[in-house]
Every structure is written in structure tokens, then in C-alpha cells.
Amino acid sequence: MSKKIIAGNWKQNGTLKSSISLTKKVLQAVKKEKYTHEIVIIPPSIFLLPVKDLIHKSKIKLGAQNVSAFNDGAYTGEISGSMLKDSGVDYCLVGHSERRHIINEDESDFSSKVSRLIDNDIKVIYCFGETLNDYKNKKTKLIIKRQLKKLFLNNKNNLKKHPSKLILAYEPVWAIGTGLVPSPEELVSIFKYIRDTVNNLDKKYASIKLLYGGSVTPDNASSLMDTEHIDGLLIGGASLIAKKFIDICSTI
Ligand code: PGA
Numbered sequence: 001m002s003k004k005i006i007a008g009n010w011k012q013n014g015t016l017k018s019s020i021s022l023t024k025k026v027l028q029a030v031k032k033e034k035y036t037h038e039i040v041i042i043p044p045s046i047f048l049l050p051v052k053d054l055i056h057k058s059k060i061k062l063g064a065q066n067v068s069a070f071n072d073g074a075y076t077g078e079i080s081g082s083m084l085k086d087s088g089v090d091y092c093l094v095g096h097s098e099r100r101h102i103i104n105e106d107e108s109d110f111s112s113k114v115s116r117l118i119d120n121d122i123k124v125i126y127c128f129g130e131t132l133n134d135y136k137n138k139k140t141k142l143i144i145k146r147q148l149k150k151l152f153l154n155n156k157n158n159l160k161k162h163p164s165k166l167i168l169a170y171e172p173v174w175a176i177g178t179g180l181v182p183s184p185e186e187l188v189s190i191f192k193y194i195r196d197t198v199n200n201l202d203k204k205y206a207s208i209k210l211l212y213g214g215s216v217t218p219d220n221a222s223s224l225m226d227t228e229h230i231d232g233l234l235i236g237g238a239s240l241i242a243k244k245f246i247d248i249c250s251t252i
Helices: 016-033 045-055 081-086 097-101 107-119 132-136 140-154 156-161 184-201 203-207 221-225 242-251
Strands: 005-009 038-042 061-064 091-094 123-128 166-170 209-213 232-235
Touching: 005 209, 005 242, 016 038, 016 045, 016 242, 038 091, 045 061, 081 107, 091 107, 107 123, 107 140, 107 156, 123 140, 132 140, 140 156, 140 184, 166 184, 184 203, 184 209, 221 232, 221 242, 232 242
Parallel strands: 005 038, 005 232, 038 061, 061 091, 091 123, 123 166, 166 209, 209 232
Antiparallel strands: none
16 A cells, blocks of 8 residues: 655744754654654755755655756756755655745746656655635635646646656645634545546546645544545644654554
8 A cells, every 4th residue: 555645844944953853853753653654854945954864764755845947057046956856855845835825936837846856856745725715715626626737737748757756735725824624524525526636637647645734733633634535644833843743643
């Protein structure tokens, strides 16, 4: 059976000291508990290397929060896919709602980033989901369909060749950092819809894993994971607190 994924996105938080301390605590738990799922920690880029130094002999995987849309060259301030690869990065987020709505990135940026990552053999955790307004107007499925269609159309060649390099993370924007989570019935219906939409695009995509993200806590993690078609969790706030992140890893 393929592994479930628990990923912790630290966003733009912490210090070098707190990142090292958090990593050490997760490392200890992973060694002790021998989790069968894949644990991914996603620190700010500047802390990737010190974190990698701590986890490199462990089963913990390293994720980056962002990648340049360009190959190496004169792009001040950017970090390329090959640099991430060189630093031991296994996964990278693309399309996170904060990058869509605060940094104003769009589908064409995401498409270039997906290519740069797949070219460098880094797995893409592609985030998508509807805003509160879309949700209130009952447009959740319509938005999901549009976002997924664009992703698969813009990256058709790469994704058909390397479907296992893509992980999809459904994160309703209104659930991120708010304490709100879709109801169990909503989740069942949405994840069935996502699974069907992806599978209908090409049967090669049937093995693409689906994660849920948005206000995941130790209290709701296990029921979220029991939802059909949810293969893992993408955790923001709770991944910054070692005990909460470890509790989530342990409850599932
Ligand atoms: P949250 O963030 O767990 O704090 O809601 C999730 C995310 O942004 O990936």
C-alpha cells in the first residue's frame, strides 16, 4: 500500500534556533514511533540546509515552500529547482493560497514552477481550493475543476510522463488558519469529486495522492484521515508546535 503523507508547512515563521529545536523534536518522535507514513517538514528556505543536516540520515523528507519559475541565471533573490535539489529537497509547494492571493502568483507562474521541479526530480505538492466567497456561492466544485484543468493542461507532457511527481493538496482558502474545516459530508463529496475529476483526465493519474489542508489539529486529524480518498494532510499552524505535529503524526 502506498504511504500516507503528513506534511508540515512552517511558512515564514521561526528562528534558526527554533527551527533546529522543532526539527530535533520531530526527529526524536520519528525514531521512536517508527511511523509508516511519510513525514515531510517544510521550513523557510533559509533554514533548509541546517534542517537537512539534522534529518539527512532519517526517514523525514525535506520540503521547500517555493521555487523560482526560472532556471539558474540572473534572477536576483530567487532559488532555482536545481539549487533545491542540490540542497537535498524532496518536495516543494506550488500554488499555495498565500502565494495566489498575497503574492499574486498565477497559473502561468505555477506551470513554470511545476516544470522546474519535475525537471529536477522534486515532488510537487500543488495546492488549490476555493475562497470563502466561492464557498458561500456554492462554487466549490466549479473552482476546483477550473484549477485542476489548468494545472493538468498547462503541464500535460510533464505530468503524463511523471504522474507520481505530483501530489494534490485541497485547501479551502476559508479553512486556512481560521479554525474552520469543511463538514465530514462536504469532505466526502469534494474528495470524491477531485478523485473522479483527476482520474477522468487520464487513467495514469489514478495514483496521484490527495491531501487535505486547512486548520488541521490533533483533534480532527484522525477523522480527516478516515475520509475516503484523503491520502494525507498538509498542516500549517499546528506544524510549528512540536507536540501538536507529533500528536497528529501519532494519531493516524
Ligand atoms: P493551517 O494552514 O493548518 O494553519 O490552517 C494550512 C496551510 O496553509 O497549508
